[in-house]
Amino acid sequence: MMSYPNEAMSLVALQYSQEQIKIQREQVRSRLLRDAPYARQPNFTTIAAPDLLLLFRLYDQVFFAGRLAPLVIEKSGKPLQFRVSRAMTSAGGKTIWSKRNGKTTGFEIAISSSLLLNSFREGDRPIHVSGQPCIDRVDALMRVMEHEIVHLLEMLTFGNSSCSQTRFMTIANRLFGHTHPRHGLVTARENAHRKHSIRVGQRVSFTFQGKEFTGIVNRISLRATVLVPDKSGIRYSDGKRYIKFLMPLARLRPIAEAPVE
Ligand SMILES: [Zn+2]
Missing domain, CATH: 2.30.30 (SH3 type barrels.)
Incomplete structure (x- = not known):
């Protein structure tokens, strides 16, 4: 119980080389494609909350030695929740921090299925997410999840988070090599x-x-x-x-x- 916030601080301070990031991402990707309930093809056509749960767990194991999920429970009293949203038509993902009477009651990561499924269609323009080119929907989903994980880490460590701030980009760059806070997925517009x-x-x-x-x-x-x-x-x-x-x-x-x- 005493590990927060120093435990969170040590996760925020992690740094990986480009080569490590590449190898670790490949581990996450191959296990997701092997075990995901729905998102099992590089350009999946269905995605549901259990896919996000698995993807988060893989990131936690591979990038954080399984230390991230327990922090969420410690801080909010319950596991991180996941949601696939069709109605999110401009944001690729959202990390929601719910509070009641100043007390944290939960964290949720929502990912837009409409954006992912609108992108990577035949003859599409190239897609970049977080400043990196993406080859398919799984690749883009992983970048969006990485972005949301940085939001979650910031909330756990500092009690706030903003991807337009330098602190966010520094963490996102050290952990995942991100160079840009935005996604270039095909929006509803x-x-x-x-x-x-x-x-x-x-x-x-x-x-x-x-x-x-x-x-x-x-x-x-x-x-x-x-x-x-x-x-x-x-x-x-x-x-x-x-x-x-x-x-x-x-x-x-x-x-x-x-x-x-
Ligand atoms: Zn953001």
């Missing part, structure tokens, strides 16, 4: 543009319950939010009133507009 030629701000028309509407795309996630001007709608920041529609991208027809001179 990019996918909407490439597959449906739809962007935020785009004028579109669509049919809803047999009626024809014209509006402006306001937001893109798994579906698009379209604002249609209407006197009975809600007033928006531009002073006009709109009715909001949540539409599947495939049902929107982009309206070509003449360039504004």
